[in-house]
Amino acid sequence: MRTGPARLREARAQEAEAETISRLISTTLFRSNAADYPMTVLERVAEAHAPSHVLDYLARRDVLVAETEAGEIVGTVAAEAEWLKSFFVHPDWQGRGIGRALLEAALARMTARDIATAWLEASLTGVDFYQTAGFTPMREIIERADRRIVMKKDL
Template sequence: MDYLIRNATNADAPAISRTILNALRESNVQDYSAEIIEQVAQSFSPPAILHLLSERQVLVATACSHIVATASLDNDIVRSMFVDPRYQGKGVGRRLMEKLQSLAINAGLNQLRVPSSITAEGFYASLGFEKVRDEFHGAERTVIMAKALKL
C-alpha cells in the first residue's frame, strides 16, 4: 500500500487522537492494564494533540486520505509513535521512522532516543534501536531505547 507522509496540521488533531486511542486500546492492552491505558489515553485528546502540534514536529501517514499513523520528533526524542491496528505490520511505521530519522540527520543530530512501550520494543529493535534502561512511572513500564545516526 502507498502511504503519504506529511506534517500534521491542526485540522488533523481529532484523527490523530482516534488513531492513538485505537492503538492504545487494541494493541497496547496486551502489555498494560486497562487503568494504565486509560491514564495514557488522557494525554491524547484532540485538545492535547493541538498542544503537542505547537511543541513538536508531528508527522502523519495517510492511506486513501485517512490518517493511519502518527509520530513526532521532540529534539532527539521520538514521541507518540502509533499505528492504527488495521495497518500494523504493513510498513507504515517503518516509513514514518525513516522520515523522522532523515529529519534528525538533517538537523545535525547524532542519536535518536525513544521511550518505547513494552508493546513496541521489538519494532524499535528491528530498526536498530538498543535498550538503554527501563523507567517506571507508577506501574507503567517504559523501555528507553537509543540509536546512533550516521551523518
C-alpha cells in the first residue's frame, strides 16, 4: 500500500471495483479480525463478500469508498436503509482517520434521508471503534464461533 492522503467518493457499480472491494474486505478480515475469530468464520465472511456479492450490493446499497490520490481503494462502508454494513479499512491504513471519515459520511447520508437511528452488527474487533463514535451495544448475536454485537446510534 502506498502512503499519502485518502479521500472519499461514491463507489461505482463496476465489476473491477467489486473485485477490488472484495480483496480489500478479505485482506482486512484475515489481518485485522484474525485475533477475534477462527478461520472458518473469516472464510465464510470473505465468501459472503466475493466479487459477485459485492456487485449485488453495489446495486442496492449506498456505498462509499476511501481511496488514495492514485485511486487505490483503502476503505469502504455500505448503508442499506438504517443499517451500516460491510465496513472495512485496509489494515495498512487503519488509525489514520479513514474509518471515522467513512462513518461520518455514511451517517450524514442517513440523516439527510431522515433516518433517526443507525444500526450495525459490529465484529468483536470493531466494538471499541463504534463505541468511541457514539454507538451503544444493544445485544449480542452468537452463531457458532461467530459473535457480533448489534449496536445503534441515534442521529
